Amino acid sequence: MYEKIWEAHLVHEAPGQPALIYIDRHFIHEGTSPQAFAGLKAESRKVRRPELTFAVMDHSVPTKGRELPILDKDAALQFEALARNCRETGVRLFDMHSLNQGIVHIIGPELGITQPGHTIVCGDSHTSTHGAFGTLAFGIGTSEVEHVLATQCLSQFRSKTMQIVVDGKRPRGVTAKDIILAIIGKIGIGGGIGHIFEYTGEAIRALSMEGRMTICNMSIEGGARAGMIAPDETTFAYLEGRPFVPRGQGFQAAVERWKTIASDPDAKFDARLEVKAADIAPQVTWGTNPGMVTSVTGRVPDPGSFSDSDQQKAAARALEYMGLKAGTRLVDIPLDRVFIGSCTNSRLEDLRAAARVVAGKKVARTLKGALVVPGSRVVKAQAEKEGLDKVFREAGFDWRDAGCSMCIGMNPDVLPSGERCASTSNRNFEGRQGKGGRTHLVSPIMAAAAAIAGHFVDIREWDVDLEA
Amino acid sequence: MQPFSTHAGLVAPLDRVNVDTDQMIPKQFCKLLTREGYGRLLFFDWRYLDGEKPNPEFVLNWPRYQGASVLLGRANFGCGSSREHAPWGVLDYGFRVVIAPSFADIFYNNCFKNGILPVTLPDAQVEELFRRTEQHIGYRLAADLPNQTITDDFALKLTFEIDPFRKQILLKGLDDIGMTLEHKAEIAAFEKRYQPTATMYDPVDVIISEPSK
Numbered sequence: 020m021y022e023k024i025w026e027a028h029l030v031h032e033a034p035g036q037p038a039l040i041y042i043d044r045h046f047i048h049e050g051t052s053p054q055a056f057a058g059l060k061a062e063s064r065k066v067r068r069p070e071l072t073f074a075v076m077d078h079s080v081p082t083k084g085r086e087l088p089i090l091d092k093d094a095a096l097q098f099e100a101l102a103r104n105c106r107e108t109g110v111r112l113f114d115m116h117s118l119n120q121g122i123v124h125i126i127g128p129e130l131g132i133t134q135p136g137h138t139i140v141c142g143d144s145h146t147s148t149h150g151a152f153g154t155l156a157f158g159i160g161t162s163e164v165e166h167v168l169a170t171q172c173l174s175q176f177r178s179k180t181m182q183i184v185v186d187g188k189r190p191r192g193v194t195a196k197d198i199i200l201a202i203i204g205k206i207g208i209g210g211g212i213g214h215i216f217e218y219t220g221e222a223i224r225a226l227s228m229e230g231r232m233t234i235c236n237m238s239i240e241g242g243a244r245a246g247m248i249a250p251d252e253t254t255f256a257y258l259e260g261r262p263f264v265p266r267g268q269g270f271q272a273a274v275e276r277w278k279t280i281a282s283d284p285d286a287k288f289d290a291r292l293e294v295k296a297a298d299i300a301p302q303v304t305w306g307t308n309p310g311m312v313t314s315v316t317g318r319v320p321d322p323g324s325f326s327d328s329d330q331q332k333a334a335a336r337a338l339e340y341m342g343l344k345a346g347t348r349l350v351d352i353p354l355d356r357v358f359i360g361s362c363t364n365s366r367l368e369d370l371r372a373a374a375r376v377v378a379g380k381k382v383a384r385t386l387k388g389a390l391v392v393p394g395s396r397v398v399k400a401q402a403e404k405e406g407l408d409k410v411f412r413e414a415g416f417d418w419r420d421a422g423c424s425m426c427i428g429m430n431p432d433v434l435p436s437g438e439r440c441a442s443t444s445n446r447n448f449e450g451r452q453g454k455g456g457r458t459h460l461v462s463p464i465m466a467a468a469a470a471i472a473g474h475f476v477d478i479r480e481w482d483v484d485l486e487a
Numbered sequence: 488m489q490p491f492s493t494h495a496g497l498v499a500p501l502d503r504v505n506v507d508t509d510q511m512i513p514k515q516f517c518k519l520l521t522r523e524g525y526g527r528l529l530f531f532d533w534r535y536l537d538g539e540k541p542n543p544e545f546v547l548n549w550p551r552y553q554g555a556s557v558l559l560g561r562a563n564f565g566c567g568s569s570r571e572h573a574p575w576g577v578l579d580y581g582f583r584v585v586i587a588p589s590f591a592d593i594f595y596n597n598c599f600k601n602g603i604l605p606v607t608l609p610d611a612q613v614e615e616l617f618r619r620t621e622q623h624i625g626y627r628l629a630a631d632l633p634n635q636t637i638t639d640d641f642a643l644k645l646t647f648e649i650d651p652f653r654k655q656i657l658l659k660g661l662d663d664i665g666m667t668l669e670h671k672a673e674i675a676a677f678e679k680r681y682q683p684t685a686t687m688y689d690p691v692d693v694i695i696s697e698p699s700k
């Protein structure tokens with residue numbers, strides 16, 4: 020699949036040089052684009068194809084009181100810069116008041132801008148999300164953003180490929196998030212360096228588009244540049260009728276084209292990993308990178324149990340930062356906050372599942388706060404139509420407007436130092452959610468249950484309807 | 488971009504695996520609009536105590552490593568966020584060379600856009616460099632890109648691999664947008680054949696509804 024998409028976009032290739040590949044869709048946000056536009060201006064270069072770039076404000080937007088002036092001066096300047104750059108160059112912008120605003124990796128698919136077979140880039144590492152549609156999608160640096168704006172191309176070396184087969188049926192209470200965390204736990208966060216992952220197998224095929232996006236989203240956390248899943252009926256059904264997707268006969272023709280993208284049965288991969296879905300339990304990270312993860316039934320590991328000294332040191336340091344003692348059962352770890360959101364897990368399916376867990380219950384009194392931040396305003400509106408906001412509010416959650424929020428804490432939603440948070444996001448690096456903040460990555464239903472209990476629980480033991 | 492040919496300088500060791508770009512430049516500083524001035528912010532949360540007081544425990548603050556321009560790291564250096572603020576910070580702090588057993592893809596790429604030489608060496612050699620850095624105060628390394636070698640003052644000589652094209656980029660300090668624009672005709676021909684579009688069939692900024700289950 021990777022090779023097919025690559026070949027279809029090849030503009031120029033010469034031995035010993037990176038190839039020039041054409042980019043179908045370019046997403047930008049306020050954080051990594053201002054210097055790129057400034058660079059263009061300095062060289063008096065133009066945006067080659069403004070209609071193929073889409074801009075959104077997501078990283079630093081406030082999730083409440085958005086109609087008020089932005090108090091963070093630096094953020095306000097970034098918003099202004101993005102709006103001005105888009106105005107001057109003709110790039111379509113979903114600003115923070117747009118009804119379609121949301122996290123860049125949520126709104127691309129939601130609007131049907133992301134389509135199978137595309138090459139997609141964005142100055143953001145979680146661009147890998149879009150691979151769920153059978154696209155080649157990866158994060159780039161600001162210099163490359165400038166390059167794409169100027170040329171609509173990118174110079175790239177070919178990557179290696181790794182096939183990841185997730186066989187069998189996913190047990191109850193085990194979500195796409197648990198599958199990808201378990202995979203990263205296995206290969207480590209550098210395990211995929213230089214590779215593009217292609218996920219396949221019964222458990223992947225059975226996932227909704229939402230679940231597939233969760234998987235591809237975290238490919239980067241396994242060190243891979245991109246993750247991809249072959250498009251199938253689930254993909255086509257998801258796309259039909261979205262604003263940027265062709266209609267009627269045009270749609271049929273597109274589907275026929277999309278069907279040819281999947282890897283051939285005899286496709287070769289540079290590496291292969293097999294995982295059995297049945298062996299996976301709900302996952303909880305205990306350390307300061309997504310590979311430091313274990314089953315909810317497990318305990319915080321002893322740094323001495325790791326084989327090499329680098330890992331031992333890293334684990335010891337992680338435990339110190341996380342304020343955890345080796346041997347503690349994960350279900351005994353008390354929490355200060357819960358965050359349900361981010362481009363990994365803030366789509367409608369995630370919110371519905373979390374709402375089913377909290378319905379009729381109350382957030383533990385020991386918690387200092389529990390936050391639900393929908394991934395986009397479309398998700399928010401639909402959730403409100405279904406009454407999910409009420410379910411969350413009545414349980415004691417804060418219900419917010421769309422954005423990256425506490426996934427990265429660039430807006431006012433910051434995790435205070437020393438506090439411990441169960442989060443549905445994708446990174447638990449030191450200080451990720453706020454300096455000194457301690458993050459544990461989990462699935463939405465695990466986060467929801469943890470909010471009610473005040474500590475981690477094994478969601479499989481709860482008598483709630485987990486799969487609607 | 489500043490070309491890179493050879494560089495010799497004091498080595499600073501950062502003895503941690505998986506150093507991520509969130510640590511290099513924490514997100515609160517990703518709101519600036521320029522490419523300059525990130526050196527002061529490099530490794531901010533590790534480097535400073537409250538009130539931007541240098542944290543004496545952080546290795547870059549040790550007197551013996553002041554003025555370092557070669558950074559010695561561990562595996563998967565530069566993982567995490569794609570932010571180019573990270574290499575901007577590394578460069579602005581004064582580092583021209585980063586040596587590690589492995590680099591995360593995006594960070595590695597970004598180095599070449601900014602005139603930083605990332606050197607990948609086998610684990611055992613990196614280990615030896617850490618040992619020597621610790622052992623000798625004022626330990627220096629010289630990187631020679633044309634000959635692809637790393638040498639010290641104690642007769643150590645290591646060779647490293649680097650893609651020949653990327654080597655040229657660094658040696659000449661090439662602007663890769665300019666290089667791509669030399670293929671303008673090919674890009675136009677591709678567009679003619681491929682007809683890229685992003686047609687909107689439905690007005691946006693109208694709430695589209697999600698199918699309910």
Ligand code: SF4
Pocket residue numbers: 077078122123124143145361362363422423426427444445
């Ligand atoms: S939600 Fe988090 S991971 Fe996703 S784009 Fe925003 S900051 Fe990045």
